Amino acid sequence: EPKWQQFWEEQQSFRAFNPGEVVPSEHPFAKRHGLEGKKVSAADLPPKYYILDMFPYPSGAGLHVGHPEGYTATDILARYKRAAGLHVLHPMGWDAFGLPAEQYAIKTGQHPRQTTEANIANFTKQIKSLGFSYDWSREVDTTDPKYFRWTQWIFLKLYNSWFNPETNQAEPIETLKYPAESAPGVPPGSASDKSSGAPTSHAPTRQDAGGTSETSRRAYRDSKRLAFVMEAPVWWCEQLGTVLANEEVIDGKSEVGGFPVVRRPMRQWMLRITAYAEKLLADLDTIDWSDSLKEMQRNWIGKSEGAEVEFQVDGSTDKIRVFTTRPDTLFGATYIVLAPEHKLLKGNLVPFGWPANTPEDWKKDPIAPHEIGSPTDIFRNYRLLAFAKSDLERTELAKEKTGVFTGAYAINPVNGEKIPIWIADYVLATYGTGAIMAVPAHDERDFEFAVKYELPIVHVVGPDAQTTYEDWADEDGVSINSANSEIVLNGLPTAEAKAKITAWLEAKGLGKKTINYKLRDWLFSRQRYWGEPFPIVWKKDANGTAYHEALPESALPLLPPALDDYKPTPDGQPPLARAQDWVNLPDGSVRETNTMPQWAGSCWYYLRYLDARRDESFCGTLAEHYWMGGPTEGLLLRPEQWAARLSELFAYANSHPSTGKQYITYGVVGEAEAARLQAATGLDVSGYRRFVDDQAISHILAEHGDARTEAARGHFAVTLEDLLLIPEVVMHPDRIVHDRKSGMGLEAILYEKRVNGFICCVEEVRGKNQMLAIKTFFKKKTTAAHASDGLDHTPETLRRSELTKAAAAAPVKVTPGVDLYVGGTEHAVLHLLYARFWHKVLFDLGYVSTPEPFFKLVNQGLILGEDMQKMSKSRGNVVNPDDILVEYGADAFRLYEMFMGPLEMVKPWNTKGVEGVYRFLGRVWRMYVDEASEVEFEQASTTAEPAQHRELLKLIKLHAGIKDAEPTKEQLKVLHTCIKKVTEDLDGLRFNTAISAMMVFSNEAMNWATKPVSVMREFLILLQPFAPHFAEELWEKLSKAQSPKSKVTDGGSATLDLGPWTLDLGYQPWPKFDPALLVEDTLEIPVQVNGKLRDVIRVAATASAQEIESLALKSEKAQQFMAGQTVKKVIVVPKKLVNIVVG
């Protein structure tokens, strides 16, 4: 194994090449694809295959058997795809920021970098000993300043962007429009703005109008950034000395270490992931992930649709807004519940006598926990107790709901009834509006509360209006008891009742349709040392108000300061605050001392791999387009060249042979929508033809297209001329959808530009490299996967048959994003959600060309201990990969990890099982090598130094049975059965059954007296992805012994092709199976009587159904069971089975 590992490393066998690189002449990839010494463009390179492992945290404990499971799976596929002719990117790196190294530093004073480097060295050694075909030239380390420089750079992009709801995407902060009352001030980043960074020398006065304006503009701007500062209750972990994200808190304890956490208000950096909630949810439909994983993300995002309803507080001007998913039950709302933290409770809402009678100390009421005051004030005490509770106590442990009446009442807007306002800690301040309308008849929680406090329960939903409805939360019912003088819901099914009442509320100004998400903004700062420092400084304006400012990109990387002591400071400040020289800048500004969480580096590492050594940018555009599957010509479509592209498209359209008009359009739009379109875009649609549908509704009809199908898609017809009138169109598109098929399966590229809430689309339909059709239309929203129908709209000169031909010749479809990502399920909602979020921001800002990073994702199952328990030190059942390697070698280890069972399953480790695959390798070995020569080797190697073993391997000779002979039909059948099974199983990630197919082959081939070279050669190509060292060694022996130079072919029965032998095994073309070789002459056909197996007959493969039937009916065994009964029916399944039905 070391021999081949060294060989691969020296040859750089598994290097992948970026567009623009020169492929060395001697490299096997160059030889395989004819690229010797060539400076390659993206078009020269074969299609890409990007296969990615979740990079590990290099812990001090070293590799465990779970790591190699995923790595082996990806490596097998990487080697398979390489052999299949794809250009494989298979990288590895280190997610090396993190708490353990820092904790160790606190204990010992050793710099975390030292610990990290030592651990990385150990991990590297371990991983390399497994023979994975990684391209190590692209190794990344998140703690390397050359890496985290770009992590900080991406943070600056987030900081300098806002989410524009109009365009539904992130945009540079410069496009932000300020509210009218904010007078135009000094633009940010201008010369005068910089001078404000030195307030001591040139302090503006309070009366300075520009300064005041800029202050408010800054406040507004800062409130819109994707990275922003918020003072909010956060999870504080005393033991870890840091705050934690929601995702890092499990059951009221820290995910790391299991320490208790408490809620505490602090000033923190947040990332506005909530702006992307809808996209993160909707785009799950465009990617190939397991249902369970998608479901976990959906649950985490937690979308729910409902309505906000406003309740007037009785005798007050205050209003309480509640969120409900069941507005149809509004007539059944009998009380209101506010969360203890609700903002109305901060001063003017007091029990027993609203709104007067406000105690002075209550006005100053802080949210923060403090000493519990006088026990006479039940209301106040309840709130204080709630604040003091951890969420664990407030949720899981609190089986029984508690609450107190405020003394105040609200008016139910549908029936004018006075309903009591309570506070209770079962209502969360952080969701919806922090207030609910309680409908105890139809909500289990409200019911429980109402029973306890004897609040009224009114039924408003039932199976029908007569039946008393006992079940609380059924949505299949119809409304009852729900009517006032203006609106009647009675008799309506829930869905209709919801729609009706919502419309009524909206019309009355009492409420509106609302969507809520459980997803919260991402708490992004940590009080740690071993993380990326924020490229942010704090300054003070003339009024002494602190504000933050980004460092320029040229200041990156911002390195953390050197420290002697890594503990947080005693006053709860991050450890960076100790470095006074670092923190305090000469101009009086102060550095941000928080660091980024570990997730930051892992949010984009898959992009850095694409161009890992680049210093000019986080990733080169060419590399990004090639490896992430953006359009090959995508570079042309960057802003400056989009206009040229458009004119090319228009020129094509202008020469349209059938219409002679300046457009090819299709689609239909209703009059109302047309008016909206016209208003939104300024298009004149009055000249469009009209179309009246069978419901007498008028539509505008374009030249082509089927009215119903286009309307269903929400397409709007528009001419190219019109398109040109819209200035945004001439700018570059903000979305290029490459992964599309036209109706004939042709490649289609869709350019989308969001314009005033509509999406303007230009679509090219391409066959091979030729444009076949161009379409333009508007859509209302981004539907990720809708089919385009090219046929009806293509020039008449292109006949269906030509399209079909072109489709067959169309280039291989390139997967958008990472082709396959394998890793543990523990990252289902953390890393995978964060990375998607960052990727989408980068996509919106034009830095990446796909909307999703990971196209296909597979979770490997956990490997349990032999005792079916999770492996842990305390159980003493941890299997150390190093031990297995010493005993059985990397190849057997790899094989066993894959042979255990399906990749995604949880499975127990069984060291005995390793022996099984080890024996399999032994049988294959003895199939290829001469036993006597191996004895010779063994004897020689017992006396030799281990370093000499490599040389001694040459003593081992090829097995005498391996001859350059013509394979028999039977041998070819065995081989091709194996090729078929292994190929299909690899495509389906069924590694276990692929291995069993190879075992079947070896069990057969072992007994062959003559083993034809051609057969044995192909088998090694199949084996190579699984057991690469072993296969290489045998391949070397086979090629040396059998190469034309050393071998005289006997009788010229088989000629060896010199070419393939000169290639490395890893680049040998993957064998293709020949179905003709698998055809049997005769078949065994089971004969069933009434579905039970009674006999097996042998028939010619060509036998007709009638022949098989008559043979089956003659079967003696079958006849025994048919005796005395009549044959009712005979079912003949060709080549499979006969079933005789009697009775």
Place this chain on the structure above:
RNA sequence: GCCGGUGUGGCGAAAUGGCAGACGCACGGGACUUAAAAUCCCGGGACUGUAAAAAGUCGUGCGGGUUCGAGUCCCGCCACCGGCACCA
């Protein structure tokens, strides 16, 4: 409680609606060996039956259903694993 997944020999597991248990582990028997290890060959779902066979019956978590035929599809349950959990 909600969502997702999984239930098949002693064990890990295979089976486009068509011979259930491929492949492997463990086990038993045999060959080779002075012996062991290694290797090679043979045998293993349960039950009834037989000297041994033959032969039969029952078998994919449980109960129904569809079908000529169900591990596979449908309905209703149960158990285990994972995730979420007072999200209105």
